[in-house]
Amino acid sequence: MTPRRSLAMRGLYEAWAFISSTIELILSSSCVICGARGALATPICEGCQSSFTLIEAHCCKVCGRPFGNESVVAHSEGFLCGECRSKKHRWYFDHAFSTFIYDEKMRAAILAFKYKKRFSIGDVLGGLWAPLLSRHIADLEDSDERSRPDLVLPVPLHRKRLRSREFNQAAILARFSGIALGRPVAYDVLARIRDTEYQSRLSPVQKIKNVKGAFKVTEPKVIEDLNVLLIDDIFTTGATVNECAKMMKKAGAASVIVATLARPTHAQVGEAIGGKAMALGADEWA
Numbered sequence: 574m575t576p577r578r579s580l581a582m583r584g585l586y587e588a589w590a591f592i593s594s595t596i597e598l599i600l601s602s603s604c605v606i607c608g609a610r611g612a613l614a615t616p617i618c619e620g621c622q623s624s625f626t627l628i629e630a631h632c633c634k635v636c637g638r639p640f641g642n643e644s645v646v647a648h649s650e651g652f653l654c655g656e657c658r659s660k661k662h663r664w665y666f667d668h669a670f671s672t673f674i675y676d677e678k679m680r681a682a683i684l685a686f687k688y689k690k691r692f693s694i695g696d697v698l699g700g701l702w703a704p705l706l707s708r709h710i711a712d713l714e715d716s717d718e719r720s721r722p723d724l725v726l727p728v729p730l731h732r733k734r735l736r737s738r739e740f741n742q743a744a745i746l747a748r749f750s751g752i753a754l755g756r757p758v759a760y761d762v763l764a765r766i767r768d769t770e771y772q773s774r775l776s777p778v779q780k781i782k783n784v785k786g787a788f789k790v791t792e793p794k795v796i797e798d799l800n801v802l803l804i805d806d807i808f809t810t811g812a813t814v815n816e817c818a819k820m821m822k823k824a825g826a827a828s829v830i831v832a833t834l835a836r837p838t839h840a841q842v843g844e845a846i847g848g849k850a851m852a853l854g855a856d857e858w859a
């Protein structure tokens with residue numbers, strides 16, 4: 574896609590997002606999480622916004638998994654979690670981090686955002702997230718220059734799913750991230766070329782197979798030798814973002830940092846795999 578066409582598409586997209594958010598606010602005035610009614614200027618009331626749980630524990634320096642407690646941190650060589658130390662996974666990204674715990678409130682917000690087409694929820698979540706993400710990136714930059722992103726990319730949806738959902742939640746979050754970091758966002762450089770099955774129905778091994786070969790870097794020159802920040806809404810097993818990172822590294826990206834809005838706790842992922850999860854919403858367990 575030419576830069577001019579890409580700019581025109583972005584202009585159209587932003588105008589459409591603004592109109593949808595405005596109509597939606599007029600039509601609905603109750604909080605999507607607690608149901609509080611009133612003359613809300615936002616789909617998530619202030620009480621619910623301030624009750625989202627930040628991931629404040631020390632995390633694995635590669636996959637971003639929060640450590641259970643401080644004594645685990647003290648015994649974790651190189652600040653790596655057990656899985657990363659055992660090389661159970663081959664991660665293609667350099668570092669992954671999430672900002673909020675994927676608890677009941679965050680889940681309610683994300684499900685309403687993705688499946689009820691509530692654009693304005695994306696604005697609230699993106700607005701809350703972007704400054705925190707920016708701060709995390711600044712901390713990373715202090716220790717490693719490769720963490721300074723040159724370009725922001727969202728995890729793409731397949732065009733069939735994009736048609737039914739009408740928007741890509743990761744693209745909305747990437748837009749906020751790009752603005753906060755003062756970096757350009759490339760919406761079309763990474764494409765999902767295969768319409769994959771919903772990840773929630775699959776075991777961890779099946780998840781990896783399901784996304785294998787599902788992504789393509791359409792314009793490798795755009796990311797060559799650059800530090801890329803890859804954005805998605807949720808990190809669970811990491812299979813989706815890892816496959817994207819693999820393709821970007823193959824295409825010549827110098828580094829790939831993965832930033833996600835939320836992450837379930839390790840116990841939640843275990844329960845989901847064991848089939849005892851809270852009712853999960855389609856593909857969020859990526």
Ligand SMILES: [Zn+2]
Pocket residue numbers: 604605606607608609617618619620621622
């Ligand atoms: Zn509320």
Ligand SMILES: [Zn+2]
Pocket residue numbers: 633634635636637638653654655656657658
């Ligand atoms: Zn790890």
